[in-house]
Amino acid sequence: MYRYVCKTMLRRLFLSKKVSYQARLFSGNFRYLEVLNNENNVAIVTMKRAPVNTLNSELLSEISSVLTNLDETKCSGMVLTSFSDKVFSSGLDFNEMYESRPATIRTLVSTILEVIIKLYGSPFPTVAVITGHAPSGGCVLSLCCEYRIMVQNFQIGLNVVKLGYSTPLSIVQLMVNTIGHRNAELALTSGRLFTTNEALRVGLIDEIAKDRASAFDKANDFLNQFKVIPPIARHFTKQSMRRALLQDVSINGKIYVEDFVSLISRPKVQELIAAYMANMKNKKKNSN
Numbered sequence: 564m565y566r567y568v569c570k571t572m573l574r575r576l577f578l579s580k581k582v583s584y585q586a587r588l589f590s591g592n593f594r595y596l597e598v599l600n601n602e603n604n605v606a607i608v609t610m611k612r613a614p615v616n617t618l619n620s621e622l623l624s625e626i627s628s629v630l631t632n633l634d635e636t637k638c639s640g641m642v643l644t645s646f647s648d649k650v651f652s653s654g655l656d657f658n659e660m661y662e663s664r665p666a667t668i669r670t671l672v673s674t675i676l677e678v679i680i681k682l683y684g685s686p687f688p689t690v691a692v693i694t695g696h697a698p699s700g701g702c703v704l705s706l707c708c709e710y711r712i713m714v715q716n717f718q719i720g721l722n723v724v725k726l727g728y729s730t731p732l733s734i735v736q737l738m739v740n741t742i743g744h745r746n747a748e749l750a751l752t753s754g755r756l757f758t759t760n761e762a763l764r765v766g767l768i769d770e771i772a773k774d775r776a777s778a779f780d781k782a783n784d785f786l787n788q789f790k791v792i793p794p795i796a797r798h799f800t801k802q803s804m805r806r807a808l809l810q811d812v813s814i815n816g817k818i819y820v821e822d823f824v825s826l827i828s829r830p831k832v833q834e835l836i837a838a839y840m841a842n843m844k845n846k847k848k849n850s851n
């Protein structure tokens with residue numbers, strides 16, 4: 564009863580201030596995300612898993628829940644960003660891939676797949692405000708958005724071959740859809756990370772911003788143009804552009820997940836992940 568009264572009072576308070584009650588309540592409900600609605604009913608979704616927004620199952624599953632809710636509550640748009648001014652996301656969590664049971668890897672991979680499907684196929688417009696490095700899984704999240712604005716002097720790309728596993732077909736397709744076949748082939752086979760300037764040149768991002776505030780201004784400009792476009796027309800057009808990949812992932816998703824799990828579980832790949840993690844730690848030690 565007490566909880567009901569509190570909830571009702573909170574709801575009245577938020578509604579009276581014309582602020583989205585649901586999205587506001589979200590911010591308290593998540594461990595690794597903050598979700599706020601701005602005055603245009605755009606949800607600002609901020610990943611806040613310190614230090615580098617490594618994508619573990621919990622963070623991914625929170626993103627997945629938010630996406631479902633934003634769809635149900637008919638938000639006007641979404642900005643995906645990071646709490647950090649250095650890293651957007653450092654990609655999938657090695658700790659859930661290294662020496663992990665297949666079930667743990669499977670949960671991680673199926674959860675990112677769920678996020679990819681929801682984010683890539685979302686009815687509302689989406690922008691990634693990339694405030695820092697975005698390697699691998701971080702790059703994938705931004706590729707699922709419709710528009711990417713990146714702050715200067717960071718790196719973005721899909722470096723997965725360096726870890727000894729191939730890039731899953733749908734992820735290859737995401738990259739091809741964004742930067743074209745030739746550039747995607749060159750980038751993916753070498754595991755290339757692009758600087759912000761290079762990323763703009765190749766079309767991996769759409770705009771460069773000098774800092775977070777200016778990136779948000781640009782994101783607003785992008786989203787504001789849709790105020791005069793009927794949402795259904797926009798959504799169906801987006802679906803038409805994205806249908807092939809979405810259909811492929813919904814039909815073959817389970818196979819892709821199992822392939823990825825067995826790839827990651829191979830002893831050679833496990834060795835490479837261990838070496839990669841050790842290298843990260845060494846770099847850090849030497850720079851201190």
Ligand SMILES: CC/C=C\C/C=C\C/C=C\CC/C=C/CC(=O)SCCNC(=O)CCNC(=O)[C@H](O)C(C)(C)COP(=O)(O)OP(=O)(O)OC[C@H]1O[C@@H](n2cnc3c(N)ncnc32)[C@H](O)[C@@H]1OP(=O)(O)O
Pocket residue numbers: 614615617649650652653654655656657658672675676679696698699700701703722723731733734812816819820823843844847
């Ligand atoms: C549709 C598809 C269908 C089916 C297939 C299904 C799924 C496939 C899905 C997606 C495919 C995409 C594949 C993704 C694979 C990955 O994402 S693997 C992760 C790859 N990531 C990286 O290579 C980045 C590694 N990190 C870095 O380079 C740096 O950390 C970074 C430049 C991001 C930041 O540098 P800095 O600010 O100096 O921070 P530190 O390096 O000091 O890092 C802070 C601590 O965080 C730890 N850490 C960093 N990254 C990870 C990570 N990915 N996992 C676990 N831990 C990480 C780091 O070790 C530090 O820890 P410490 O403080 O030393 O304890």
